[in-house]
Structure formats: structure tokens, C-alpha cells
Amino acid sequence: HIEPDELNKVRDAVNKGLALGNDRFRDEIERLTGRRMRLLRRGPKPKNRPDGDVRKPGVFTLTPNIPNAGEFVNWMLHLQSRCCVSHQHADGTWAQLRFHHFSLLVRVLLFALLALLVGCRPSVWDNTVKTHSFTLHDVARSDIDRILEIQLHNSTHLRKQLIKILYLRNPDYWRTEGFQCAGNAVDWAFALQYREVLLRKMPSQ
Numbered sequence: 597h598i599e600p601d602e603l604n605k606v607r608d609a610v611n612k613g614l615a616l617g618n619d620r621f622r623d624e625i626e627r628l629t630g631r632r633m634r635l636l637r638r639g640p641k642p643k644n645r646p647d648g649d650v651r652k653p654g655v656f657t658l659t660p661n662i663p664n665a666g667e668f669v670n671w672m673l674h675l676q677s678r679c680c681v682s683h684q685h686a687d688g689t690w691a692q693l694r695f696h697h698f699s700l701l702v703r704v705l706l707f708a709l710l711a712l713l714v715g716c717r718p719s720v721w722d723n724t725v726k727t728h729s730f731t732l733h734d735v736a737r738s739d740i741d742r743i744l745e746i747q748l749h750n751s752t753h754l755r756k757q758l759i760k761i762l763y764l765r766n767p768d769y770w771r772t773e774g775f776q777c778a779g780n781a782v783d784w785a786f787a788l789q790y791r792e793v794l795l796r797k798m799p800s801q
Contacts, residue, residue: 756782 763770763778775781 759785
């Protein structure tokens with residue numbers, strides 16, 4: 597069902613494809629035989645079929661196993677692979693296969709590395725000794741809380757030192773007031789400050 601000139605076109609495309617490589621060979625086959633394949637795909641209408649014609653509408657007449665143009669191209673590539681090619685072309689094919697396998701391996705490794713990096717999210721250690729994922733707001737708040745904690749610790753330490761210095765300057769006075777050591781004076785000062793804070797927070801009556 598294929599005219600001799602069409603067979604010559606296919607034969608020329610095969611010979612040309614051997615020099616171009618698989619990808620360009622596929623394009624050349626589609627370019628030279630695409631119109632013919634479209635004509636072959638449209639089988640005769642059921643009413644106009646001649647006697648003995650078993651072709652089905654929409655199926656190629658080349659073989660029942662080639663239902664569309666893509667399968668025809670694959671069939672031609674299969675025929676090409678069965679042809680006797682030179683050792684140089686065979687070596688080039690193996691080199692292409694090795695390159696494709698290597699590129700596939702690299703892609704798989706990169707995907708695994710990306711999945712590992714995405715899965716290992718950073719975490720912080722809070723007061724309850726539990727890890728949890730955090731946002732930028734949590735980081736900023738954690739830093740601010742840490743700075744305030746350091747400032748409070750420094751101010752508390754300075755206050756204790758100041759009270760101890762005042763106590764040592766005149767210990768007799770402090771003892772007459774009931775503070776037998778500098779530690780008692782420190783505790784009294786911080787308790788007094790705590791009471792003042794509570795009084796300020798209480799609503800006015």
C-alpha cells in the first residue's frame with residue numbers, strides 16, 4: 597500500500613538518519629513521511645470499502661501493530677537498530693547511553709540531596725528542652741529575650757555590688773537597722789523593689 601517513491605524516501609531517511617543520530621533521525625522521518633502517514637491513517641470509509649479489505653478506519657495499513665505516526669517512527673528506529681552499523685557509530689551510541697545514565701544518576705543524587713536539605717529543618721532549644729521549627733519572628737524574639745535576660749542579669753549584679761559597697765562603708769549603721777550582713781541588705785533591697793512594683797501595678801482605689 598506504499599508507493600515505491602515513498603519507500604525510497606523512507607530508505608533515504610534511514611540512510612540520512614544513520615549519519616544524523618537518533619534525535620535528528622526521528623525528526624527527519626516525521627518530516628519526510630508525516631504527510632503520507634496522515635493519509636494512511638485515514639482508512640477507507642466503511643461504505644466505500646472494496647471486497648476483501650480488512651483495514652479498520654484510523655489504523656495504518658503498514659501493520660496492525662502501528663496505530664499512529666509515533667509508533668511508526670519507533671518502528672523505523674527499531675529497524676535502524678537492527679541495521680549493520682559501523683563500529684564508530686556503535687561506539688558513539690554507547691557513549692550516548694553512558695552519558696544519559698550518568699546524567700540520570702546525577703539528577704537522582706541532586707534530588708536526594710535536595711530532599712535531605714528540605715527535610716532537615718533547623719530547630720532551636722527552648723526552656724522545655726524540646727526542639728521545634730521556628731520562623732524569623734521567633735528568632736528575633738528569642739534574640740530580644742536573650743538580650744533582655746543579659747541586661748537584667750547585669751543590672752541585678754550591679755545592684756548587689758552597690759548594696760554591698762554601701763554596707764561595707766558603714767556596717768554599724770546597717771547592723772543597728774537589723775541587717776547583720778550584706779546579704780540581708782541585698783535581700784531587703786530587692787524585696788522592697790518588688791513591693792514597689794506590686795504597688796504600682798495595683799489599681800488605684
